[in-house]
Amino acid sequence: MNKPENLRPPCPPALLDALRMQFGDRLNTTQAIREHHGKDESAFPIAPPDAVVFPQSTEECVEIVKLCAAHHTNIIPYGVGTSLEGHVLAINGGVCVDMSHMNSILAVNVEDLDCTVQAGVTRKQLNQHLQHTGLFFPIDPGADATLGGMSATRASGTNAVRYGTMRENVLGLTIVLADGRIIKTGGRSRKSAAGYDLTRLFVGSEGTLGLITEVTLTLYPQPEAASAATCTFPTIDAAVRTVIQTIQLGVPIARCELLDAITIKAVNLHSKLGLREAPMLFCEFHGSAASVKEQAETVQAIAREQGGMDFEWATRQEDRTRLWQARHDAYPACLRLKPGGRAMSTDVCVPISKLAECIAETNKDLRGTTIPIALFGHVGDGNFHLAIMVDPHNPADLAEAERVNHNVVHRALGMGGTCTGEHGIGFGKLDFLDAEHGEAVSVMHAIKQSLDPHNIFNRGKVIRTKQM
Secondary structure (H helix, E strand, O other): OOOOOOOOOOOOHHHHHHHHHHHHHHEEOOHHHHHHOOOOOOOOOOOOOOEEEOOOOHHHHHHHHHHHHHOOOOEEEEOOOOOOOOOOOOOOOOEEEEHHHOOOEEEEEOOOOEEEEEOOOEHHHHHHHOOOOOEEOOOOOOOOOEHHHHHHOOOOOOOHHHHOOHHHHEEEEEEEOOOOOEEEEEOOOOOOOOOOOHHHHHOOOOOOOOEEEEEEEEOEEOOOEEEEEEEEOOOHHHHHHHHHHHHHOOOOOOEEEEEOHHHHHHHHHHHOOOOOOOOEEEEEEEEOHHHHHHHHHHHHHHHHHOOOEEEEEEOOHHHHHHHHHHHHOHHHHHHHHOOOOEEEEOOEEOOHHHHHHHHHHHHHHHOOOOOOEEEEEEHHHOEEEEEEEEOOOOHHHHHHHHHHHHHHHHHHHHOOOEOOOOOOOOOOOHHHHHHHHOOHHHHHHHHHHHHOOOOOEOOOOOOOOOOO
């Protein structure tokens, strides 16, 4: 893992006094609250902020930014802490801005298929609100993350193969810049050729360029019918070939997830299921009743050609929910493979034609490892993960995890892929970003320096900023 940068001293008492005067008991400096906000789902050690503040409006966010800017103090935006690359860790101290009080759904435009929410609204909260409109928001990273955090990390998840990622589904943003200005990017129209695409600049910026306070999103009609299916395979390669043929045939599959035998074993223990402990695909199909049936039958035929077994359908909502909850629980389930351990998660994505080769070569690496490693992912769009189980206090575990992670990332880059399909850079993948983008990283640095000249936003994340 990269060592975190250490660029600035802790925030000054004068700043805490000013924030306390402005926010009263919505400024918290107790150890328990600070430690809660200084950890995420990664294997990195806790790095608590100096204080946590809970704004309730964009205007209050402006006041926080202005005060922190005046004291050159780091600002760490916080949703619910489900990130996997240390995004919310206060590795350089500072003030954590918890957006949980900004959880209002501001507008739902049913006829236009869009909505606007405050950044602290979670995806489940939004979909519950939309329940009787006939619409839904499909981006599903598993965790009930905030939509501001999902925008900041360019999240995706199980539905990305059909509905895209946050990049394709954020229409516009309200952002507080480092100098306290409020800007609105994008809009509600489905296309625009007006100037630079600032929305795409901030989606995926991981809180390093500004503070996202409102998000305008694309919504979708709830499908007339949906069916989930599972199928086991004799090998991972057979499962991956099934996915590749499905995509190349143009089957509009909504979700397509791969879990290896180790992951299935962990899921069975965690979710009390009785699935065959073999490589398995979890699929879902959306559309009319007839089209869903046709899609499932097509995939079943492809799977059979590859030795697929135990093909089962689930059409009832409760059965599909239980199935996908088990898939989403794969990450916490894998923690059972090493009691007391943590998971270092890889996150590569490659062109779909390279997926089978990338996974096959990765599996060769895994045969000689001494620590538990599970493989699963969103193979419908070429994205897969390794959950590498480590004792964070054991140097040998960490060294082995680093070796495996290094190999899989550089293999993916050599195939025209990326070091992160959805988790982001944080501070753990700084070297990989350099390897992937080369001289383009200097352009990212110039953008950071232009928008945040005093480096107050999420210092030490995404790009190295020691010279700022």
